[in-house]
Structure formats: C-alpha cells, structure tokens
Amino acid sequence: MEEFLENLTSEQLAEVKRQYDIYSNGANEIIPEIELKNKIARSLLKNSPLKIKLGLDPSAPDVHLGHTVVLNKLKQFQENGHIIQVIIGDFTGKIGDPTGKSTVRKQLSMEEVKKNAKTYFDQFNKVLDMEKVELHYNSKWLSRLNLEEIINLSSSITVARLLERNDFSERFSTGKPISLHEFFYPLMQGYDSVELESDVELGGTDQHFNVLMGRHLQEHFGKEKQIVMLLPLLEGLDGVEKMSKSKKNYIGVDDKPSEMYGKAMSIPDELIIKYIDLITDLSLEEKNLTKDQLENRKLHPKDAKMLLARTIVRMYHGVEDSEKAEEAFKKVFQNRSLPDEIPVVKWQGELLVPLVDLLVELKLIRSKTEARKMIQNGGVRVDTVKVNDIQLQVNTMDQPIIQVGKRKFIKLQVKLI
Amino acid sequence: MEEFLENLTSEQLAEVKRQYDIYSNGANEIIPEIELKNKIARSLLKNSPLKIKLGLDPSAPDVHLGHTVVLNKLKQFQENGHIIQVIIGDFTGKIGDPTGKSTVRKQLSMEEVKKNAKTYFDQFNKVLDMEKVELHYNSKWLSRLNLEEIINLSSSITVARLLERNDFSERFSTGKPISLHEFFYPLMQGYDSVELESDVELGGTDQHFNVLMGRHLQEHFGKEKQIVMLLPLLEGLDGVEKMSKSKKNYIGVDDKPSEMYGKAMSIPDELIIKYIDLITDLSLEEKNLTKDQLENRKLHPKDAKMLLARTIVRMYHGVEDSEKAEEAFKKVFQNRSLPDEIPVVKWQGELLVPLVDLLVELKLIRSKTEARKMIQNGGVRVDTVKVNDIQLQVNTMDQPIIQVGKRKFIKLQVKLI
Numbered sequence: 001m002e003e004f005l006e007n008l009t010s011e012q013l014a015e016v017k018r019q020y021d022i023y024s025n026g027a028n029e030i031i032p033e034i035e036l037k038n039k040i041a042r043s044l045l046k047n048s049p050l051k052i053k054l055g056l057d058p059s060a061p062d063v064h065l066g067h068t069v070v071l072n073k074l075k076q077f078q079e080n081g082h083i084i085q086v087i088i089g090d091f092t093g094k095i096g097d098p099t100g101k102s103t104v105r106k107q108l109s110m111e112e113v114k115k116n117a118k119t120y121f122d123q124f125n126k127v128l129d130m131e132k133v134e135l136h137y138n139s140k141w142l143s144r145l146n147l148e149e150i151i152n153l154s155s156s157i158t159v160a161r162l163l164e165r166n167d168f169s170e171r172f173s174t175g176k177p178i179s180l181h182e183f184f185y186p187l188m189q190g191y192d193s194v195e196l197e198s199d200v201e202l203g204g205t206d207q208h209f210n211v212l213m214g215r216h217l218q219e220h221f222g223k224e225k226q227i228v229m230l231l232p233l234l235e236g237l238d239g240v241e242k243m244s245k246s247k248k249n250y251i252g253v254d255d256k257p258s259e260m261y262g263k264a265m266s267i268p269d270e271l272i273i274k275y276i277d278l279i280t281d282l283s284l285e286e287k288n289l290t291k292d293q294l295e296n297r298k299l300h301p302k303d304a305k306m307l308l309a310r311t312i313v314r315m316y317h318g319v320e321d322s323e324k325a326e327e328a329f330k331k332v333f334q335n336r337s338l339p340d341e342i343p344v345v346k347w348q349g350e351l352l353v354p355l356v357d358l359l360v361e362l363k364l365i366r367s368k369t370e371a372r373k374m375i376q377n378g379g380v381r382v383d384t385v386k387v388n389d390i391q392l393q394v395n396t397m398d399q400p401i402i403q404v405g406k407r408k409f410i411k412l413q414v415k416l417i
Numbered sequence: 418m419e420e421f422l423e424n425l426t427s428e429q430l431a432e433v434k435r436q437y438d439i440y441s442n443g444a445n446e447i448i449p450e451i452e453l454k455n456k457i458a459r460s461l462l463k464n465s466p467l468k469i470k471l472g473l474d475p476s477a478p479d480v481h482l483g484h485t486v487v488l489n490k491l492k493q494f495q496e497n498g499h500i501i502q503v504i505i506g507d508f509t510g511k512i513g514d515p516t517g518k519s520t521v522r523k524q525l526s527m528e529e530v531k532k533n534a535k536t537y538f539d540q541f542n543k544v545l546d547m548e549k550v551e552l553h554y555n556s557k558w559l560s561r562l563n564l565e566e567i568i569n570l571s572s573s574i575t576v577a578r579l580l581e582r583n584d585f586s587e588r589f590s591t592g593k594p595i596s597l598h599e600f601f602y603p604l605m606q607g608y609d610s611v612e613l614e615s616d617v618e619l620g621g622t623d624q625h626f627n628v629l630m631g632r633h634l635q636e637h638f639g640k641e642k643q644i645v646m647l648l649p650l651l652e653g654l655d656g657v658e659k660m661s662k663s664k665k666n667y668i669g670v671d672d673k674p675s676e677m678y679g680k681a682m683s684i685p686d687e688l689i690i691k692y693i694d695l696i697t698d699l700s701l702e703e704k705n706l707t708k709d710q711l712e713n714r715k716l717h718p719k720d721a722k723m724l725l726a727r728t729i730v731r732m733y734h735g736v737e738d739s740e741k742a743e744e745a746f747k748k749v750f751q752n753r754s755l756p757d758e759i760p761v762v763k764w765q766g767e768l769l770v771p772l773v774d775l776l777v778e779l780k781l782i783r784s785k786t787e788a789r790k791m792i793q794n795g796g797v798r799v800d801t802v803k804v805n806d807i808q809l810q811v812n813t814m815d816q817p818i819i820q821v822g823k824r825k826f827i828k829l830q831v832k833l834i
Contacts, residue, residue, distance in 0.1 A: 091564075095569075143564065148511075148512050154597035154600075154601065155596050156597075159576065159580070177575040178575055180572070180574050180579065181572040183571075184564075
C-alpha cells in the first residue's frame with residue numbers, strides 16, 4: 001500500500017490521530033497499527049471513506065450488550081463518515097452442516113435467514129444508523145464459486161496452518177474428528193473480505209484466526225490487505241464469564257429501563273471502565289475523564305456505575321426513561337424506600353405463616369434452605385425492616401410488603417372468602 | 418447390495434468362479450472379494466455388464482509394459498463382456514497447480530489434453546479393443562461442482578483420514594507444507610466413481626488410498642460401492658526398481674521386436690511368473706501350466722522366458738514378427754552366430770587401431786577404463802572370437818565385426834579417400 005501519512009498537513013495529521021485514538025480505545029489488538037493510520041490518512045486525502053466489515057452468523061440472536069462491543073466500535077467509524085459493511089453469512093446458514101453432526105449449523109431456509117437478519121437489524125438500529133449501513137448476503141458470491149476457484153482459494157493455505165486454529169488444534173491433538181468441510185468456514189468468511197474489498201474487519205478476540213484469514217486471502221488475490229481489529233469479549237454481570245444468554249449474566253438491548261439500570265448497577269467495580277469504554281457512546285474525552293477521576297478517587301465507583309447505567313438506558317430507551325430509571329433506582333436502593341409499583345398477591349392460605357414458608361410459597365425463593373440463608377444474610381425485609389429471625393411468623397392480615405434482595409417485592413392482600 | 422450368489426444355478430456359479438479366478442489372478446488385493454463375486458453373479462443374472470474404471474493422469478506418457486499391468490486386467494474384463502470406463506483426468510490437468518510449486522501439475526491446454534489422450538489411446542489400442550471402451554473427461558462434471566456440493570463432498574472425510582495417505586503423512590510429520598487444495602485430488606478422483614457409478618476400479622498398489630476414496634464417496638452419495646482392485650507394481654528389467662522410463666529399466670510398447678524380445682530375455686528368473694501373470698494375454702490355463710512346470714523343473718527358466726518374450730512381441734507386433742525375433746535371438750545368442758543385420762560404420766581413421774581406442778571411438782563403450790574391464794570380463798568379440806588381450810590392435814582393413822555384450826554389433830568399413 002502506498003504511503004499517505006507523509007503527505008499530510010499538520011491539521012490532517014491531527015485528524016488521523018484523533019480518529020485513531022477513538023478507534024483504538026478499548027481494542028485489544030490492531031494488526032498492523034501503522035496501516036490503520038495510513039488508511040485513515042488516505043481516506044482524508046482522497047476523500048473516500050474506509051470500508052469497515054462485520055460478519056454475522058445468521059442464527060437468530062437476542063442481542064445483548066456483549067454484542068454491542070463491536071456495534072459501538074462500528075458506530076465510531078460511522079460517525080466519522082466511514083462505510084459499514086454488515087455481512088450476513090447466509091451461505092453457510094443455508095447449507096447447514098452436511099454431516100448433520102452439529103446442532104449449531106442447522107440448515108436455515110431463505111425466509112428464516114431474512115427473518116433473522118431483520119431481528120439483527122431492528123436491534124442494531126439502536127446503536128448504528130442502519131440506513132447508512134451496507135447489507136450483504138454472502139451467498140451472492142459464495143454460491144457461484146466453482147471447483148476451480150475453490151482450488152485456487154484453498155491453494156493459499158496449508159493444512160498445518162488451519163490446524164493451528166485453537167479449536168481445530170485441540171480436536172486434532174485429542175483425536176476428535178475434523179471433517180474436511182469445516183476447513184471451509186474460515187476460508188469463506190475470509191473470502192467475503194476479498195469480494196467486498198474491506199479496509200478493516202472487526203471481531204472478538206476469539207475471531208483472531210478467522211479475521212486474519214480475510215487479510216491473508218486478500219493478499220492471495222492481489223487486493224489491498226484489510227486491518228484486523230480485535231475487540232475484547234465482555235464479561236457478564238458476574239464479572240467472570242463472557243456475557244451470554246445461557247449464562248444469564250447479560251443485559252439485553254430489549255431489557256426494560258429499570259431492569260437495565262439495575263443490572264448495570266450490579267456489575268463488579270473492576271468492570272466499570274471496560275463497560276464504559278466498550279458499550280457506551282460517551283465521547284473519548286468523557287471516558288478518559290471518568291477513568292482519571294476514578295483512578296484519583298475523585299469519583300465514587302457507585303457514581304461511575306450510575307453514569308454507566310444512565311448512559312446505557314439513555315442509549316436504548318432515550319433520555320426520559322433513563323432519568324426515570326435513575327430516580328426510581330435512587331428511591332428504592334439509595335433511600336431504602338419502596339418503589340412506586342409493587343405487585344400484589346391475593347393470599348388465600350393461613351393467616352399466620354412462617355416467613356420461610358411464605359417466601360417459598362410466593363416463589364420469591366426456591367427452597368426453604370435458601371430462604372433461611374437469605375434471611376441470615378440480611379437479604380429479606382418485611383415492611384422495609386430487615387428480618388433477623390428465621391423463625392419469624394408473618395401475620396398476613398397486616399398486608400405486609402415482602403422484599404427479597406434488591407429488586408423483588410410483593411405486597412400481600414388477604415382474600416376473604 | 419442385494420445377494421445374488423445364492424440364486425445361481427450350478428453352471429452360473431461355475432461361470433462366476435471362472436471369471437473371478439481370471440480377475441483375481443495376479444491381483445494384490447480385492448476389497449472386498451465376496452462383493453466382486455456377487456457383482457459378477459448379478460451381471461449374469463441381469464445380463465448387464467459391470468463397469469470397470471481406470472483413471473488416467475493427462476500427462477503424455479510413453480506407455481511401457483509396467484503400464485500394461487492394468488490394461489491386461491481390463492482386457493480380461495473386456496473379454497468377458499464388461500464395460501471399460503477410461504477417465505482422463507483433464508480437470509486437474511487444466512487447473513494445474515495454483516501454487517505453481519509443482520512441476521508435475523503443469524497447466525495443460527485442452528489441445529494438449531486431447532493430444533495426450535490420443536497418445537494413450539493409440540498405445541492402449543495394442544492391448545484393449547478401444548472401440549468398446551467408454552472414454553470420459555472428468556472436467557465434464559468436476560467443472561460444474563459448486564461450493565455447496567464441494568462442502569457436501571468434503572463433509573464425508575476427516576482431515577485425520579486424509580493425513581493418513583502415505584505422502585501426506587510423511588510431509589505432515591516432517592513439517593513440510595501441504596496446501597489445502599492438494600486434499601482435493603483424491604476427492605476428485607473418487608468423485609469420478611460417483612458420477613460414473615463404477616462397479617470396479619483398478620489401480621496400482623500405490624493408489625490404495627485414492628481408489629478406496631471412490632468407494633467411500635459412492636457410499637456417502639448413496640450409491641452402490643465399487644470394488645477396489647489393486648495390482649502389483651511391475652519391477653523393471655533390473656528386477657529391483659519399479660519399471661520406469663527414467664530408470665531405463667523398461668520395455669516400451671513401441672520397442673522394436675528384436676529389442677523387446679532381447680529385453681524380455683534379460684529379466685531375472687524370479688520375475689518370470691510375475692511378468693507372465695501380469696503382462697501377457699496367455700489364458701489362465703496356460704499361465705498355471707507354465708507355473709507348474711517351472712516349479713517342478715519340467716521347464717527351463719530360459720524356455721519360460723522365451724515363451725514370455727515371444728508372447729509379448731506377438732501382442733505388440735503380431736505372430737510373424739514374434740517368430741522372426743525368436744529366430745534372430747536364437748541365431749545370435751544361442752548359436753553365437755551373428756544377427757542378420759549389422760550396422761556399418763565407415764572408418765576414416767588410422768588403419769591399425771588399439772581395440773580399446775576403437776571401442777570408445779565407435780561409442781560402443783564410454784571410456785577406455787570401461788573398455789579394458791569389458792575385455793577382461795570376456796564381453797568383447799572381434800569377428801565372433803572372444804578377445805583376451807587388452808592390448809589388441811585391430812586392422813581396420815579386415816572390415817572386422819566388433820561385438821560388445823550380447824546385443825551391440827558394428828561392422829567397420831574402411832573409407833578410402
């Protein structure tokens with residue numbers, strides 16, 4: 001690639017630096033960094049936007065904030081006038097797994113693929129300006145490849161190199177079968193970059209091998225090589241495991257404002273900066289200021305979390321809901337008062353009931369053992385007063401409010417026969 | 418596959434046995450034997466011939482008798498009414514090796530492929546009835562395969578299984594690169610069997626992996642599986658190395674009768690039976706009789722070799738040339754007299770010349786050292802008399818006949834100025 005950085009004015013150089021700082025903030029790896037700077041320089045000099053690629057599996061997802069790490073990065077590129085290329089990997093979706101072994105690679109109809117793509121888009125729309133996004137289905141070019149072209153494609157890579165990919169090497173070394181066709185998936189994904197002449201491809205750190213493949217294949221086909229930008233995988237609310245639906249440690253983009261706010265407030269302090277960097281749309285200046293203040297103890301972690309929570313709710317529900325969620329949160333959790341709306345349960349059982357039984361009966365807690373533990377840990381309140389006695393009997397005629405943990409409330413009403 | 422053997426009359430069963438004995442004679446391996454018998458049974462019951470496949474590389478060969486091992490086996494099938502499918506692997510020939518690494522897989526034009534195919538056919542015609550042979554170019558189906566079909570094809574085989582192929586495993590274990598596209602060659606060859614629904618595929622023992630691939634892929638695509646028949650690789654005249662042009666230990670199908678006869682007579686005794694089994698068209702009865710007589714010392718190896726030599730010359734040049742070659746051979750080598758035609762060299766040098774110098778000058782022997790050795794070993798005759806004296810001077814005015822070894826003769830004529 002030609003050298004553009006040297007031909008810039010000092011203003012242009014400052015602009016390259018400004019953009020580069022935004023893009024690189026929060027990224028794990030940029031391969032190679034200098035080329036990204038050079039590409040930004042060219043986009044300024046030639047007034048032609050960069051093409052930023054994101055490939056997607058066509059399985060239907062509930063997008064959660066873990067997914068928005070890449071979306072927020074794309075948004076930064078989009079805000080600076082670059083073009084976002086979203087590729088729906090419908091080709092692989094349509095073939096499925098011919099061995100029938102994998103439940104993941106289930107064969108999808110074109111309708112299913114389109115429907116899933118729409119699901120993505122509705123959710124992506126909350127972060128990106130989807131009207132400006134280029135949408136591609138890779139079956140358009142992959143279904144047309146013939147054996148001669150595929151042989152050419154395959155000649156660019158060795159078997160040993162493919163076996164280096166983490167999951168392959170693990171299976172190979174433990175004698176678990178790898179079907180030959182599985183080698184095609186990284187190649188196909190890489191070939192998308194050849195076809196679309198992408199300048200930058202984004203992926204999670206677990207996509208290291210696949211995203212590099214795009215760069216490799218572009219070179220094989222005599223195209224300019226893309227920059228590989230790897231973004232961290234976001235830990236979930238537990239602070240340990242990767243955010244995922246199955247682990248139930250996620251914030252969904254469709255979560256209600258109060259739920260979203262409450263979940264964001266529950267993350268461990270160590271994750272505050274990572275969350276702010278990766279999933280908020282705060283400006284780099286705001287992010288850096290918050291980091292500084294946290295480090296210098298000018299900002300309490302709880303307040304930083306509130307900034308995070310407020311921002312996230314604002315991004316997905318708007319300013320008004322965001323303010324409401326914050327107010328409600330303060331009311332319940334900071335003033336220890338009660339929320340505005342508490343679900344009411346009509347009680348038909350005994351009038352005097354052991355609290356432990358009541359907690360299980362109301363499905364606030366799953367078992368009596370857990371209920372006792374929760375009481376001992378100070379996690380249960382009756383009419384806002386913390387309960388200390390695990391033998392406590394509740395008089396249901398008092399229509400008490402039972403609270404478990406921070407967010408579960410039930411008001412009992414005795415139903416007279 | 419349905420069971421046909423059980424439904425045969427005793428005459429039909431005898432016919433199955435007769436054919437099976439012919440086909441299996443000389444073969445190294447038949448996988449599985451019982452299925453071949455069953456296929457023969459079906460061909461009798463349904464009166465439908467078997468399809469016998471032979472795949473060929475489209476590089477231009479000078480066919481030698483090593484190649485005719487498979488041809489003679491095909492001929493046996495053909496003589497029993499089965500259909501021979503010859504497949505020219507033009508697809509791989511036309512792609513060549515996209516990495517440009519291999520000189521073997523040079524890209525061939527369609528004209529070159531057709532020309533090479535014709536070369537094959539002209540030579541094959543000497544063994545097989547080529548008018549009854551089905552000719553196929555595999556580009557017809559391979560060039561049409563798309564990525565979806567190739568992924569299906571590839572899903573049938575694991576990477577580990579492919580790496581078991583001898584040459585791959587050797588390269589993989591020593592860290593030499595294997596490009597992914599090389600994995601396609603056995604798959605493509607195997608796919609030909611799917612397309613042509615072959616019943617039996619022939620190959621040398623070095624083709625074990627590739628020929629089994631055809632059987633494997635037929636099963637993957639829900640077709641009846643072919644029988645794999647592996648034939649031995651024929652050692653050359655030296656009795657050690659595989660017959661090959663580069664090793665100069667071969668008999669070519671285009672060799673002249675006397676040369677062919679002489680070369681056949683020069684093979685080591687241990688190879689007589691193998692040659693008779695694999696490259697002659699003698700009937701199974703004749704072959705077995707010869708084997709018996711040799712084993713029981715009723716037939717001298719020299720006479721068995723003469724049967725072999727006579728048969729080969731008859732196969733490629735006809736009865737008349739065969740008889741002539743035998744007579745000429747007897748004359749020279751058995752009666753120690755001279756052959757009918759001896760090349761004449763006009764001599765322009767000194768009239769009296771040391772024999773050693775003369776041998777080198779006439780290019781009968783490469784160096785004087787070798788010439789001296791040859792004389793000492795009794796390998797040089799002048800006018801049919803063995804020379805003992807390495808200092809011997811030859812009077813060229815005598816127009817002497819110089820003989821080196823068994824088959825090199827030159828008659829000198831003095832050219833007067």
